[in-house]
Amino acid sequence: MLSFVAQRVLKGVIVLLAIVVLNFFLIRLAPGDPAVVMAGEAGASDQVFVKQLREKFGLDKPLPEQLFIYVKGVATLDLGFSFRQQAPVSKLILERLPATLLLTLTAFAISLALGILFGTFAARFAGTWLDTAVTIFALIFYAMPIFWVALMGILLFSVTFDWLPSFGYDTVGGNYTGFAHVIDVAKHLIMPAMTLGLFFMATYTRMTRASMLEVKRLDFVKTARAKGLSDAVIQRRHVLRNALLPVVTLAGVHSGTLIGGAVITETVFAWPGIGRLMYDALLQRDYNLLLGVFVICSAMVLIFNLITDLVYRLVDPRIEFAS
Amino acid sequence: MPKRVLLGLLLACGLTASALAQEPKTGGVINAVIQPEPPGLMLAMIQNGPTQMVSGNIFEGLLRYSPKLEPQPELAESWSVSEDAKTYTFKLKKGVTWHDGKPFTAADVLFSIEMLRQTHARARNNLGQVDKVEAPDDDTVVFTLKQPFGPFLGIFEVGSMPMVPKHLYEGTDWKTNPYNNAPVGTGPFMFKEWQKGSFIRLVKNPNYHEKGKPYLDEIYWQIIPDAAARSVAYETGKVDVLPGGSVENFDVPRLSKLKDTCVTGAGWEFFSPLAWLWLNNRQGPLADKRVRQAIMYAIDRDFAKDAIWNGLGKVATGPSASTIRFYTDDVPKYPYDPAKAKALLKEAGYKGEKIRLLPLAYGETWQRWGEAVKQNLQDVGMNIETIATDVAGGNQKIGDWDYDIAFTYLYQYGDPALGVGRNYVSSAIAKGQIFNNVEGYSNPEIDKLFADGAVATPDSRRKEIYEKAQKILVDDVPVAWMLELQFPTITRCKVKNLITTGIGVNDGFKDAWLDK
Numbered sequence: 126m127l128s129f130v131a132q133r134v135l136k137g138v139i140v141l142l143a144i145v146v147l148n149f150f151l152i153r154l155a156p157g158d159p160a161v162v163m164a165g166e167a168g169a170s171d172q173v174f175v176k177q178l179r180e181k182f183g184l185d186k187p188l189p190e191q192l193f194i195y196v197k198g199v200a201t202l203d204l205g206f207s208f209r210q211q212a213p214v215s216k217l218i219l220e221r222l223p224a225t226l227l228l229t230l231t232a233f234a235i236s237l238a239l240g241i242l243f244g245t246f247a248a249r250f251a252g253t254w255l256d257t258a259v260t261i262f263a264l265i266f267y268a269m270p271i272f273w274v275a276l277m278g279i280l281l282f283s284v285t286f287d288w289l290p291s292f293g294y295d296t297v298g299g300n301y302t303g304f305a306h307v308i309d310v311a312k313h314l315i316m317p318a319m320t321l322g323l324f325f326m327a328t329y330t331r332m333t334r335a336s337m338l339e340v341k342r343l344d345f346v347k348t349a350r351a352k353g354l355s356d357a358v359i360q361r362r363h364v365l366r367n368a369l370l371p372v373v374t375l376a377g378v379h380s381g382t383l384i385g386g387a388v389i390t391e392t393v394f395a396w397p398g399i400g401r402l403m404y405d406a407l408l409q410r411d412y413n414l415l416l417g418v419f420v421i422c423s424a425m426v427l428i429f430n431l432i433t434d435l436v437y438r439l440v441d442p443r444i445e446f447a448s
Numbered sequence: 449m450p451k452r453v454l455l456g457l458l459l460a461c462g463l464t465a466s467a468l469a470q471e472p473k474t475g476g477v478i479n480a481v482i483q484p485e486p487p488g489l490m491l492a493m494i495q496n497g498p499t500q501m502v503s504g505n506i507f508e509g510l511l512r513y514s515p516k517l518e519p520q521p522e523l524a525e526s527w528s529v530s531e532d533a534k535t536y537t538f539k540l541k542k543g544v545t546w547h548d549g550k551p552f553t554a555a556d557v558l559f560s561i562e563m564l565r566q567t568h569a570r571a572r573n574n575l576g577q578v579d580k581v582e583a584p585d586d587d588t589v590v591f592t593l594k595q596p597f598g599p600f601l602g603i604f605e606v607g608s609m610p611m612v613p614k615h616l617y618e619g620t621d622w623k624t625n626p627y628n629n630a631p632v633g634t635g636p637f638m639f640k641e642w643q644k645g646s647f648i649r650l651v652k653n654p655n656y657h658e659k660g661k662p663y664l665d666e667i668y669w670q671i672i673p674d675a676a677a678r679s680v681a682y683e684t685g686k687v688d689v690l691p692g693g694s695v696e697n698f699d700v701p702r703l704s705k706l707k708d709t710c711v712t713g714a715g716w717e718f719f720s721p722l723a724w725l726w727l728n729n730r731q732g733p734l735a736d737k738r739v740r741q742a743i744m745y746a747i748d749r750d751f752a753k754d755a756i757w758n759g760l761g762k763v764a765t766g767p768s769a770s771t772i773r774f775y776t777d778d779v780p781k782y783p784y785d786p787a788k789a790k791a792l793l794k795e796a797g798y799k800g801e802k803i804r805l806l807p808l809a810y811g812e813t814w815q816r817w818g819e820a821v822k823q824n825l826q827d828v829g830m831n832i833e834t835i836a837t838d839v840a841g842g843n844q845k846i847g848d849w850d851y852d853i854a855f856t857y858l859y860q861y862g863d864p865a866l867g868v869g870r871n872y873v874s875s876a877i878a879k880g881q882i883f884n885n886v887e888g889y890s891n892p893e894i895d896k897l898f899a900d901g902a903v904a905t906p907d908s909r910r911k912e913i914y915e916k917a918q919k920i921l922v923d924d925v926p927v928a929w930m931l932e933l934q935f936p937t938i939t940r941c942k943v944k945n946l947i948t949t950g951i952g953v954n955d956g957f958k959d960a961w962l963d964k
Contacts, residue, residue: 162843175880212488284684
């Protein structure tokens with residue numbers, strides 16, 4: 126298993142490098158010049174100022190040289206300097222990463238837990254009105270755009286009932302410490318995490334349901350039944366466990382999409398994560414910051430995929446690691 | 449005037465008078481919205497709107513300006529001008545200290561000017577006529593100009609010329625100076641904390657040089673990126689101040705009606721944002737003056753004001769906003785007249801060539817305005833194609849002159865020599881840059897008028913020159929002027945004296961207090 130992990134990490138590094146080079150050029154294909162954006166914001170845009178900005182941030186150098194400098198930096202874990210925010214990119218990302226991880230992992234847990242629960246439930250009562258009700262419930266959240274669910278949530282739970290805060294990571298000026306702070310953050314986390322989680326829940330529900338119904342028809346389930354095992358044991362130990370494999374695959378794939386969804390959620394709920402950092406960097410053509418966020422997100426997706434592969438083995442011991 | 453309105457006015461006047469009569473109360477915290485999150489707070493190096501709004505509390509300039517744009521003391525307590533209008537002497541206020549306790553002196557002013565000439569494009573332009581700056585003693589600064597420069601006393605507000613602590617910046621790499629992240633100024637509030645993506649916290653400067661001020665203990669600038677979420681934050685009582693432009697225009701009437709809510713359009717006199725359409729004078733149908741005039745007649749600007757801007761602002765009459773110096777409305781007029789627009793297009797021989805329209809990617813209000821203008825122009829037979837882009841992409845297209853019609857709005861900084869001429873003189877045509885003469889208009893007479901206007905004395909002569917320039921420009925229609933914008937500031941009524949100058953919320957909250 127160790128050699129499997131080592132091999133995957135090595136491959137991951139190569140993939141990451143390819144991503145860096147690709148993104149480096151992709152970003153520069155988009156129209157818009159960071160120096161002009163910055164000069165524009167300053168309310169003045171004379172030639173001297175734009176030239177000054179280009180020189181200051183090395184944007185006047187030939188593209189291959191800029192790429193070389195950047196890749197060399199990434200190889201030594203230096204993600205460069207943000208043009209606009211005038212601070213090291215790694216510092217800016219590290220400030221925001223914990224908030225994004227808290228949001229995405231909570232949403233991930235919610236979506237997976239609820240998805241598997243509802244999927245199992247729907248499969249157990251397949252064809253009845255309960256099955257239909259669960260399916261409709263899941264599909265509603267899947268069909269509605271995330272920003273819409275977010276705004277409706279705010280309208281209902283913040284404006285109308287005043288149960289939950291509408292924005293932020295914690296109460297500004299609240300000065301809570303210890304457990305009180307944890308509770309405060311949790312209150313702020315509920316709506317964004319539910320919004321993001323409910324969207325992904327739908328696919329897990331559908332996947333679990335379909336997969337369970339398929340497994341139920343297999344011979345070993347009949348055998349288990351013939352042995353006289355109780356229904357609950359059959360469902361839990363035999364059907365669900367086998368049905369989870371495609372769900373785990375999907376969860377691995379979703380890890381990247383989840384970060385994409387976090388951009389919108391973080392914007393609506395003013396959640397101070399890297400999704401928003403990325404969005405702002407894109408609008409400002411802050412190349413280094415944008416590339417930095419891409420590198421971190423890509424690394425996270427690669428790590429999630431590695432974890433998914435390892436979880437396969439836990440769920441299905443028949444799978445062996447090829448080295 | 450209907451009686452009800454009269455009564456309302458009387459009541460309003462009475463209320464204002466009683467508010468003025470109230471003694472300011474000390475203490476309290478204000479929560480305000482800042483949008484978007486500023487990239488940094490070092491005003492001498494970053495000059496975008498949000499930076500100025502927050503840092504206007506931390507830093508100060510030599511002067512500030514009344515709503516009528518008269519200079520008022522800030523770090524300079526008095527000033528005098530020589531008879532030949534070439535020497536300006538400023539006496540600095542005594543006993544002013546930086547937030548770290550070091551004294552503020554004339555040496556800081558000299559250093560700030562040297563630094564701003566390198567880091568602040570607008571300050572560099574404004575200081576173009578300055579021959580030398582000297583400090584005969586610690587409390588005196590003397591500017592000697594190459595020639596008289598009419599708007600000179602108008603360039604000293606905090607955003608245009610913030611004072612920087614020499615002892616913290618001299619001899620350092622300005623770009624990486626640690627004080628960029630924890631700025632030190634002389635202002636009424638001191639930087640305390642910035643949780644990126646959440647809030648910026650400023651606290652009262654106990655040693656502020658105006659005794660008794662500021663009244664507030666703290667200011668929290670809250671960062672909420674979504675416009676709808678900002679409205680909700682106000683509605684649910686989480687913020688007390690929504691500076692102009694914080695929420696979408698269609699939310700303004702609803703929020704204005706909330707309990708204990710006050711709305712004002714004041715505080716934009718110095719900036720006087722004027723919205724217009726860049727018209728690419730170089731190529732295609734728009735090279736013909738008659739087509740450009742037809743555009744002015746074709747667009748229903750009153751509709752845009754009433755429907756899109758909720759009746760706020762004023763229909764523009766020409767290149768100068770009515771709030772800046774030397775404005776005149778004695779210029780050719782362009783009322784909404786589609787028939788006249790059609791006739792002019794026919795006369796110009798317009799045959800339905802495609803015209804690209806670039807709206808401003810600043811949110812829903814601007815998208816709607818883009819649609820309204822497109823419809824107006826289509827109604828008179830123009831073939832309009834809207835180009836969708838984000839702000840950076842739009843700036844690039846405008847800078848590369850790759851557009852036909854493009855929305856914009858620009859600040860005028862109180863004087864035509866500072867904020868108007870740059871958009872019409874031919875020396876300001878430079879590819880790759882925005883906010884200059886991107887329409888490519890070139891008229892030697894206009895060039896001369898703006899060149900003369902900047903250095904003419906006395907003011908009556910400047911008035912003459914600028915009035916003439918306005919008449920010529922309005923007849924030529926190099927760009928299509930739309931509205932003098934007014935961004936309403938929405939506050940809880942308990943917030944008093946928030947806006948006291950022509951610079952508005954960008955001038956710091958030193959006069960503001962809470963009526964608890």
